[in-house]
Structures are given as C-alpha cells and as structure tokens.
Amino acid sequence: MNWDEVGARVVPTAGIALAPSAALTALGAALVVVGVAPVWQSLRVVVTLVHELGHAVVGLAVGRRFTGFVLRGDMSGHAVTVGPSRGAGRVVTTWAGYPAPAVLGAVMVWAAGRGWSAPMVTAGLVVLVVALLRVRSALTGVVMVLVLAANGALWWWRDDRLQATVLVALGVVLLVGAWRHLGAVAGSRERGSDPAVLAALTRVPRGLWTASFVLVCAAATAWAGRVLLDLVR
Template sequence: MVSFDGLTDLWDRLFSAQPDPPPLLVVLTGLAALLVVSTRLPWRVARNAITIAHEGGHALVALLTGRKLRGIRLHSDTSGLTLSAGRPSGPGMILTLLAGYVAPPLVGLAGAWLLGGNRITLLLWVAVVLLLAMLVMIRNAFGVVSLLVTGGVVLAVSWYTSPQVQAAFAYTGVWFLLLGGVRPVVELQRLRSRGRMPASDADQLAGLTPFPAFFWVAVFALVNLVVLAIGAILLADPLLDGTLLPTR
C-alpha cells in the first residue's frame, strides 16, 4: 500500500519546477532535432513519433466533435490511419481531417509551455499518460509495439535519469515535434504533385469544402510555421535571461 509520504513525494516530483536548463542545452537540443529532421535515415526512424502525434490529433478531435472512434493503426512505413464513425461531412469531419498535420507542432507547443515553467518531469509523465490512452485504440501489432517502446523510453528517462538528462531529452523531443511538423507538409505536397496521394487529408478536405487541396496544404504549412515560431520563443527563454548575453 502506498503511504501518504510516498504520494507526497510523487506529487512533489511531478509538479515541482526543475532548475533552469543551461542555455547551451537549449541550443544544442534544437540543433540535434533539426539534424534529425533534415537527414534521411534518422528522420525515417524518428518520424514514427510524428505519426503518433498526427493520428492522435485525428483521434482526439474526432472524439471532441462527437464522432465515434473506431481505432488507430500505425504502420512500419511511418504512415497511419484513424477510423471514426459519424457524418461523412460537416464541421466534425472537417476538423478531424484538419487536425492531423497540425497536431505534432501543437503538441510541441504545449510541451514548450510546460518547459517554460521548468515542469520537465511533468511533461514526460503527461506524454506517458497520453501514449497509454492512445494505446487503448490501437488496432495492429506494430502500433502496439511502437507505442509501448516510445512510452517505455519516456517513462525510463523520467524515472531513472538525472534532471540534466531529463532536460536534454525533453527539450530534444519538443524541438523535434515543432520542427518535425513542417517536413511532412512538404512531403505531402511533393507526393500530391506526383499523383501518389489522391486520398490525402488535404484532398479529402477539398472534397468537403469549396477550397482546393493546395489551399489546405498551405493552411497546414502556415499553422505549423507560426506554431514553430511561438514554440521557439518559449524554448529560447533561458537564452533571453542574459546567460549567453554579454554582461556590463
């Protein structure tokens, strides 16, 4: 049985603020995330995290708009599929389709907000809870393994590593979500221009609205770039405290 003191310690561990990270850590983790996003093999592996956030965005908005979530599938080629039941048109379906490509940077923005308050451990535990909640709706083996591995890594870092390692891991992950939300939009338009994604989210939105698919691709890109800028400002707060600036 868990003691009161144990619960108090856990509460303090989750909700207490960690020390400010070194400004150099913020810079290096941002560069590391940018390197992953811009190179082929690292991106191919890490893109699974973007897919998890993408499909999670579809699923969450489907539930919030009253649609019935049927399941989520994650595939080894980093693609995914979220199935929901409800009206095939209307605001609920439009918002559900819109949510996928903008979800990763928005999740990153929420993470940047938590990091701005130095709630690093809380951020990692929230990530674990969200992954477990999503696991309930996964309908294929690769998806289950992908979420368990991702959640296990995050949990291990939050429980067994030092505050410095937690900070480096959390900042890298948040930078990656912010930066990694931009590349899939570019890839989407490249594939569409070659006729290889006729049923993309953008094309489905075009079928439900008066606007062409390219308009929705542009919306995805604009939202993700704006969110990236805001998230970068939040993450750069330690740099603005004067530590890296010349003193007088």
C-alpha cells in the same frame, strides 16, 4: 506507490529548469535526428504517431469515438474515429493531423522553458496509455510500447534537467518533422490525403487547406523560436 509519490512526479518546478548549455545540447541532438537520413528514417514514425493522435484527440473533443489507429512500415498511418460522415466535427478531426506535431512541439519547448516539463511528461504518459488500447497492428504496438517505455522512464525517474532537455529536443524534432511531412503532402495528388478529403468534404480547394496547415505550423515555429532564444541567451 502512494499519491504523494505520484504528486512529486507531476508538479512543475519553480522557474526555468534548463540551462543554455543544455538547451544547445538538445538542439544539437534534434538536428542530428532530422538531418542524418538513417536516423530520420527510423525516428520519423514519432511524427506520424503524433499526427494520428492529433486526429484522435480532436475527434474525441468534438464528440466522435476513437476506435483505433495503425502505423505502417513506410511511416504513414491511419486513425479511425466514428461519427457523422460529414459536418464540422469530421472536418476539424481530419484537419487536426498535420498541425498536431508542430503545435505539440511548440508546447513541449514552452513547457521545458517554463518549468512545466513534469506535467507535460505526465500528460503524454496518460495519452499514450489510453492510445495503447486502440492499437490495431503489430508494428503499431511495438512503436507504442517503445515510446511508452521511454516516456514512463522519464516520468518515473524524474530529473527536471533531463526532462526539459528531452522535451526541447523532441519538440524541435516534431516542429521540423511537421514541416517535412507538410512539404510531402503539399506536392501530393492522392485522393486519400487529408487536404484532398477536406476538399471533398467542404468544396474548399485543397490548396487552401494546405495553406491553413502552413499558417499554424508557422505560428507554432515562431512561438517555439522565441522560447528557444530565451533559453540559449
């Protein structure tokens, strides 16, 4: 493959690439994923994956080293970044997990609605390839290979309408998944949960950290909702 072929799979399209009927189809598919219990139990690991990569990406951005991550059979996960045990870098890295699915989901919906699906799929491919080198369990490896294969196929056989439809569906799944995961942690008293760790690091009550997650998720949902309304009109 030459650079011209790579470029053809990266450049955005002109205008909105998703018709209202395709947007409604994507929304319907997303509702099936999050609303049908057996489907959700199988696919919610994608939300966990984004949560853990949120820790990793923000950790790298603030100068920490990302050394590995695992996804578990109960759909929980854990990412390890190395750096100072306290301080702003540790705090923002720990904080980033729960908002990550909502923020990424909103960005996906926006990208689909604005003709930027191809760059979005390309960015996802790059992140997944790098993250694959940090897998630390067999289950994590299987999930990563499957997600990477799906993303790679979507990138290789570029179809603007299909890419946009998939991004809308996955974006909505991530948004709803972010709220479901947030609801679970809001009622948790586990000492190892992100709000509990943040409270221990800063002496700010865990309830306030949970409230900050809610605010970010609400903003991301509102943004995505406006884009979706434009798409289905």
